[in-house]
Amino acid sequence: MRLWVTALCLATLPQILVAQSSPGTTAKPKPPAPQAHSDSPQMAPKAQLASPQVAAKDLPVRKVVLYKNGVGYFEHAGTVSGNQRVTIDFTSPQLNDVLQSLTVLDEGGGRIAGVNYNSTTPLAEQLKTLSLGMTEDPTSTELFGALRGQKVEVTGGPSSGLGGGTISGRLMSIETRTEKTGSDENAKTIDKFYLTIIAGSGAVRVIELTPTLSVRPTDPSLQGELDRYLELLSSTHSTGLRHLTLDAVGQGQRELRVSYISEVPVWKVTYRMVFPREADGKTTLQGWAVVDNTVGADWDNVQLSLVAGAPQSFIQPISQPLYTPRPEIPISTDAQTTPQTHEAAEMLNDALVAPSSPQMQASAPRKDLRQELKGGYQANALGSVSQSVAVNAENMAIGGPVGVGGARMGFVAGGVYRPSDAIAEGDVSTNAFDDFFQYSLTQPVTIHKNESAMVPILQQELPAEHVTLWSRNEPRPLRAVWLENKSKLTLDAGSFSIFESGEFAGEGLLDSIHPGERRLLSYAADQAMRVKITDQQSQRTLHHLQVHKGLIVERYMDVASITYSATNSADEDRAVLLEHPRRTNGWSLDEGLKPAEATPDTYRFKVAVKAHATEKLEVREHGPEFTTVTINPNQNTNAYLIDLVKRVPNAESELKPIIDAQAKLADLDQAIADAKKQEETAAADEARDRDNLTALKGNDAARRFVDELNHAEDLLQSTRKHTADLDQQKAAAVENLRTQINALNYDWDVTPKN
Structure with a gap:
């Protein structure tokens, strides 16, 4: 019901526009729209007395550092001369982060006289300038409530009760009535809306608001108010760019640097593992980072760094004008006197104590969140970083063609038969600090706004072994790669793809792998292997009994054995990793039985299974078990x-x-x-x-x-x-x-x- 009534109300607006432009109609001028803050700089008095400024110039992005928690560090740099105005463009969502972290340094002895940006008054405050009294999301009832007392013309079709005619009068009210429809057994309740119109003759008409009914205000000033209201609603949907203007005041040519953080899409990592046709126990690991530029400026020849760390960051809406609510104090009025009589002087009068006037206590000022700038400017300061990885991409064409969806594929892989020569060995250096790590490209990168790019960050040969992984949690055997990180780099978490013998073999996900770690990476199902448990036994022997003040503790020594059977139906030999649950409460494996590796929860036993053969593995282990019973007089044991x-x-x-x-x-x-x-x-x-x-x-x-x-x-x-x-x-x-x-x-x- 609310949808068609609202649509009916909005349908009157074209008639309003026609009435405003029709001859003979005298409309009052529209109230002026609230003006946004000017882009012109607000100069200090001394700056206004200085020499005239040159035209404003853009300050380009020179350095970008992207973090895994969705924020980016941006640095603009350029040369200014004398009193110079420079501009930087942002999107509206960026503005809060920029105002919270903006740092401006004039390295030639100059100073920054002011920083301005175009702002807008909140919609709720702009609507207060209109006399309609409607909110940002009005209902049809609220719209007709705003028209109460106004002269309107009501026109309706044959089903409206007006017979296709028109009546004029003032809108008195709109009301909702709940009515039943249908028979008593299938009765339904619906809401109907009714308008009450007072004609010039004093006649009262109650008209049902139906889809064929049209209500048009006849007051041109009210038509202008409605038009202005719709313009304000429409303006809230346009975001546009925010233009930040900085006034650099000084003498001669000098370097100006501006830095800030901003919310950006999280950069992603994806890897390629390329195995040679002849297995040699190694794979070429190639890493790519997917970077998206969704900010308001192009990245032309910027120094790009990618940090796998998450510095603490948050958003405050400091770009929005805030209005502090103030208490409303009623206006005091003098008490009206009435005739009264007075007692004689001989009688004692009680002393009257006037009540004290209420006192208002000012609330404590709100605490502001302040950012303390420590030390001087550091061009390469990135926060806590554990590894700095410099990648030499000298032979790569940064400005490559734009791929599907606008992604700029600036780096071309060499296919799956031979790894790409995008990154030569020996071009990676490391620097350990804390628990972060960073990839830095030595060559500038260009990524235009609203475009994406794949950036090479790693290529190195690492030890890798094909195995079949089986566990009770995943009874279906999986093909996996046992990858050992022999490099000095930390491999960030991401997806990976496997290529064997020049063909795609599968893909999966990997967690962060630190230098020296070995990790299993599964990527496909192994349909040629079958693994099952063929025998399982357990024997308990009481070894110790202790009774003390009603507490009986029995200590047993358990000996358990499980036999696994692995059958290989493939034409190639298989190395199978069997995951066996690990008990940590005093249990241990029998002598001579050693796993290939152990995790906190599992043992991994490596079993070599030849083609079209079956191998068995018996895992024997022993450990203690305890039984505790309490004797008390209230229970018969x-x-x-x-x-x-x-x-x-x-x-x-x-x-x-x-x-x-x-x-x-x-x-x-x-x-x-x-x-x-x-x-x-x-x-x-x-x-x-x-x-x-x-x-x-x-x-x-x-x-x-x-x-x-x-x-x-x-x-x-x-x-x-x-x-x-x-x-x-x-x-x-x-x-x-x-x-x-x-x-x-x-x-x-x-x-x-x-």
């Missing part, structure tokens, strides 16, 4: 203790007092339960005899029930006394059992003590 004595006959003499005490306590519990049943039966008999005696009161037969009642009462008293005696015996038995438990101290080992 005799079944467990009797079984324990059978397994450890030497413990019978120590545990027999506990067994006997628990047996006696169990007998008392049974006797108490029986006594309570007898007590309940005696109480029921006594109550029945008493009721019979009451019913036969005054009758000769009542004498017999008197004797029965006396007998029942004696029996009830006797059973209650017996139950109380048993409760006392149980309390004594519980205390005796507790004493026996606290005195129990026994230690037994399967190995005789010398």
Whole structure:
């Protein structure tokens, strides 16, 4: 309902525009639109007295450092002469980051007189200048509410109730009515809107608001207000560029540097592993970085660095004009006096104390977030970096053709048969610091705005072995590469593709691999291998028993064995890595059984399986297991203790007092339960005899029930006394059992003590 009503309201706007341009209509001039801040510099008084400035010039980007947390460090540099104005373009989303981190340095002894940028007043504040009183997202009810009291013309079709005619008057109100439609069984409720129009003659018309009804304001000034309102709504959808203007004041030619951070797309890493046709235990690892330029300026011949680190960063909306809410204080008015009488002077008057006026306490000023600039300017300062990787791309054509989707493929790979010569060995240097690492291209890079590029960051031969990986978590065997990072570089996390014998073999993902680490990288299913568990055994032997104050700890030595079977149906031999769960609570492998490597959770055993053959591997391990039982008077553990004595006959003499005490306590519990049943039966008999005696009161037969009642009462008293005696015996038995438990101290080992 709201959608078509809103559409109906907006449909009147073309009529408004026609009314404004029609002859004979006198429209009031539109209120002037709020002007954005001027791009012209706001110079200090001394700067205004200086020599005239030359025309503004652009300050190009010279250095870009991209981080993995989605921020980038940008540095603009250029030469200025005298009093010079320079401009830098940003997108609107960049502006908050720029204002928060902007650093400007005039290296020739000059100074920066001012930094200006084009801004806009928030829409909510601009709407306050209009008399309509509508919000940024008005409903149809709110729109008609803004037209209340205004002269309108209402025109409708045959179904509107107006017969295709037109009525004029003032809009009094719009109301919603909920009505039922259909039969009683299938009744539905719908909302209908009704307008109340007061004609010039005073007649009141209530008209249903239907899709065929048209409402047009006749006041030209109101038409101008609606037109201005729509213009403001439309202006919020246009983002455009923000132009930052800096006023550099000084003498002669000098270098000006501007740096800041900005939100940018995260740079991505993708690798290629190219294996030669004849296996030699090595692969050529080629790394590429995908970089996107979505900022407002071109990167022409910039020094590009890619950092795999995440410095802390955040966004504050400091580019938006903020309006602080202020308290609204009511206007004080003098009290109106009324005629009154006064008492005589002889009477005592009570002292009247005027109430003190309310005091307003000013709130504490808000704390500003300030950024402290430390030290002088460092041209290559990038924050905490653990490795600086300089990549020599001298032979690469940076300005290559634009690929699919606007991505600039400036670097051309050499295909899968021979690795690309884009990066020669020996062109990579490292510098360790903290836990970050960085790739820096030694040659300038050009990436225009709204374009992307693939940048080569690594090419090196590394040891790699093809294996088949199997684990219980993934029963299907996987083809994998056992890659060892023999380089001095940290391989950043990303995707990779495998090429074998000149063909694509699969792809996968890798985590960061530090120098010296070896990592398994799976990339395809191995359909020629079948791995299964053919045998599984376990044996437990009690090695130690300790009993202390009711706590019994049994220590067992477990010996477990699992037999794996691996069958190779391929024509080539396979190296299979079997992942076996690793227990870390004292368990160890049998002597002579060593895994190829171990992780915190698994052992990896390497098994060589020839073509069309089956190999088996038995993994034997041993370790302790513990069983803990607590003896207490509130729980009968005799079944467990009797079984324990059978397994450890030497413990019978120590545990027999506990067994006997628990047996006696169990007998008392049974006797108490029986006594309570007898007590309940005696109480029921006594109550029945008493009721019979009451019913036969005054009758000769009542004498017999008197004797029965006396007998029942004696029996009830006797059973209650017996139950109380048993409760006392149980309390004594519980205390005796507790004493026996606290005195129990026994230690037994399967190995005789010398």
